Amino acid sequence: xxxxxxIGDTRERDVRKxxxxxxxxxxxxxxxxxxxxxxxxxxxxxxxxxxxxPTVSTLLAYATFAVGFVARPLxxxxxxxxxxRIGRKTMLVLSLLLMGGATVLIGLLPTYDSIGxxxxxxxxxxxxLQGIGIGGEWGGAVLMAYEYAPENKRGLxxxxxxxxxxxxxxxxxxxxxxxTLLPDDAFMSWGWRLAFVGSIILVGLGTWIRANIDESPEFxxxxxxxxxxxxxxxxxxxxxxxxxxxxxxxGARYIDGVFFNVFAVFSILYLTRYVGIDRSMALWTxxxxxxxxxxxxxxxxxxSDHIGRPTTYAWGSALLGLSVFPAFALMSTGxxxxxxxxxxxxxxxxxxxxxGPEAALFSDMFDPSVRYTGISFVYQFSGIFAxxxxxxxxxxxxxxxxxxxxxxxxxxxxxxMVSMLCAIxxxxxxxx
Numbered sequence: 001x002x003x004x005x006x007i008g009d010t011r012e013r014d015v016r017k018x019x020x021x022x023x024x025x026x027x028x029x030x031x032x033x034x035x036x037x038x039x040x041x042x043x044x045x046x047x048x049x050x051x052x053x054p055t056v057s058t059l060l061a062y063a064t065f066a067v068g069f070v071a072r073p074l075x076x077x078x079x080x081x082x083x084x085r086i087g088r089k090t091m092l093v094l095s096l097l098l099m100g101g102a103t104v105l106i107g108l109l110p111t112y113d114s115i116g117x118x119x120x121x122x123x124x125x126x127x128x129l130q131g132i133g134i135g136g137e138w139g140g141a142v143l144m145a146y147e148y149a150p151e152n153k154r155g156l157x158x159x160x161x162x163x164x165x166x167x168x169x170x171x172x173x174x175x176x177x178x179x180t181l182l183p184d185d186a187f188m189s190w191g192w193r194l195a196f197v198g199s200i201i202l203v204g205l206g207t208w209i210r211a212n213i214d215e216s217p218e219f220x221x222x223x224x225x226x227x228x229x230x231x232x233x234x235x236x237x238x239x240x241x242x243x244x245x246x247x248x249x250x251g252a253r254y255i256d257g258v259f260f261n262v263f264a265v266f267s268i269l270y271l272t273r274y275v276g277i278d279r280s281m282a283l284w285t286x287x288x289x290x291x292x293x294x295x296x297x298x299x300x301x302x303x304s305d306h307i308g309r310p311t312t313y314a315w316g317s318a319l320l321g322l323s324v325f326p327a328f329a330l331m332s333t334g335x336x337x338x339x340x341x342x343x344x345x346x347x348x349x350x351x352x353x354x355x356g357p358e359a360a361l362f363s364d365m366f367d368p369s370v371r372y373t374g375i376s377f378v379y380q381f382s383g384i385f386a387x388x389x390x391x392x393x394x395x396x397x398x399x400x401x402x403x404x405x406x407x408x409x410x411x412x413x414x415x416x417m418v419s420m421l422c423a424i425x426x427x428x429x430x431x432x
Contacts, residue, residue, distance in 0.1 A: 014214075015148045015157055021213045022141040022161040025096050028206040029137045030168025032103040032199050033068065033130055034264070038172050040065045041269040041391070042279060043192050047111040048120045055399060058269065062391040064124050065265070068131035069380075069388025075135020076376030077235060083140050083372035084234040088147075091372075092140040093210050099133030100203030102126045107196025139376035142359035147218035147368070152305060158360040159301025165355065166293035169264055173290065177283035218368050234373040238366065242374060244429065245365040249378035250386075251422030252361070255317045256354050257386025258415040259324075262408070263289070263347040266394040267331070274403050275334050285343050292348030293355075300356030309361040310427030314420050316353030321416025323350055328405045354419070361426070386415070 036044075040061040049060035075095070083091040106126050112119045141161040149157035175195045182191040239246065264286055271277035271285075304312040323346035330342030359375070366374035397407040 015145070015150075015153075018148045018213055019145045019157050019160040021209050022092075022145050023164050023167075024209050025092060025206045026137065026141045026161040026164025027167040027171070028164075028199070028202045029096060029099050029134055029141075030165045031171045031202065032099050032168075033134045034169050035103065035172040035176070035195055035199075036068065036106070036127060036130065037065055037261075037265040037391075038176050038268065038283070039192055039195075041265070042272070043188065044123070047113075047188065048123050050112055055395065059392055059395055060120075062395065064120070064127050066384075066388035066392060067124060068127045068134070069383045071128040071131025072135035072380035072383050072388075073377065075132035075137075076139060076380035077135075077373065078132070079136025080139055080373035080376040081234050083136070083143075083376075084370055088140045088144050088372065089210070089213060091136055092144070093207055095133045095136035095140065096203060096206050096210065099130055099137065100199060100206075102129035102133065103196050103199045103203075106130075107193040107198075135376065135380045138379055139372050142375070143363065143372055144213070146360060146363045147371075153302075154363070155304035155309060155357050155360045156298060156302040158363060159298045159356045162301070162355055162359055163294050163297050166290045166297060166352075170287050170290035170294075173264075173283045173287045177280050177287060180280045180283065221368075234370045235377070238370040238374045238377065241370070242366060245426075246374070246378055248422045248426050248429070249362050249365060249375075250382035252313060252317075252419050252426060253358070253379060253382040254386045254422075255320055255412075255415045255419035256351075256358060257383055257388075258390050258412055259320050259347075259351055260355075261387050261390035262324075262394055262412060263327075263343060263351070266391045267343060269391075269395070270398075270405070271331060271339065274398065275331060275339070277334065277336075277339060281336065281339075285340050286347075288340065289344045289348035292344060293352050296349055296352035297356040300353045301360065304357030304360060308427060309357040309364065310423045310430065312357045313354055313361055314423035314427070316350065317416045317420035317423060319350045319353060320346065321413045321420070324409045324412040324416075328409055332405070361423075364430070365426070 041058055044064070045054070045057040045061035049057045079091045079095055106123065109122055109126070110119055141164070142158050145161050146154050146158040172195070175198075176192070179191045179195060180187055268279070268282045268286060271282040272279045300312060300316070327342045327346045330338040333339070362375040362378050363371060365378075393411065394408050397411060398405060401407045
């Protein structure tokens, strides 16, 4: 009995160590990725896409933001393929180095006034590299935690790397909020660059931590069993075995991408341009919501272990759809307290009801031999329309409706209905 308890304690320590390593690396990757989104509408539109029409400049800046999401499926497929063949750990280290290198180079990139058209083109290439890096990162990070965890705690442990999204957003928004305290000329010329170049320290730390964890035991078992057999390409095997799960997974992901990018990215532009809120306050408000997510993401991940991940996700989707109109009504008042409530309550508390159990929900849908490829493809490919295009869609809907957010809110409700239906169907397929 003592030996059994000792084995259990060792397994629990291993799970916590892997979850922590996944969280640290995930936080760094999301910081790098979201830093671009935070800066796109307030810096890149002016320095890399100058235009007489501010809406055109913003749309061009958000177009390069969207390109990162277009590149993410490529990263998911490449890293997923080798993650299902070579191992999760190696791919996690490589993705972190790729993302970090691209981020530092963005911070060193000359502006349009210095090198002309080469500036936005180089920015576009670096954004593509960021997309490839995060495309490979997410699947490996959540799988290491998911596959190490006992089955009755997989929702909880797979949600821990998900906290990296909120911490990364908090760091990106917080760092930029602090830098905006600089005089405007200093911020626009060199201040914003510090946030990008400084990530080299975080990347070094994350690489060291990830290099000191062991490979997933579930992957080791699958690899040993498959030795000497032709397994086929993971992507083709995934499509052949799980076509329904792929489609439903992408549909469930819809509200996650839309809601996040409306509240984390577009809301900063909405508050500063359309409502007249100070840029620093808008950034700190998003920071507060991101910090609150740190508590609620694992809470809803654990809840999904008890009531089921499809059920948790479906209820979360419904509540996100119900919250968007009241949220924008509060933000539109311009009252600081109401603005904070309009962002923090739906984004900091309700959104984690979907994002917390999401990693385990998708991981449940694929067997270990194609799981890295499967969850990466579902998450990253759906991110093109669910995430990458959302700031552009939001800007266009605002312009088409005389700067009134009604049609934007209606779009969020539509996404919520699609995701709720897909989550319900995922639950039915699992029971069958």
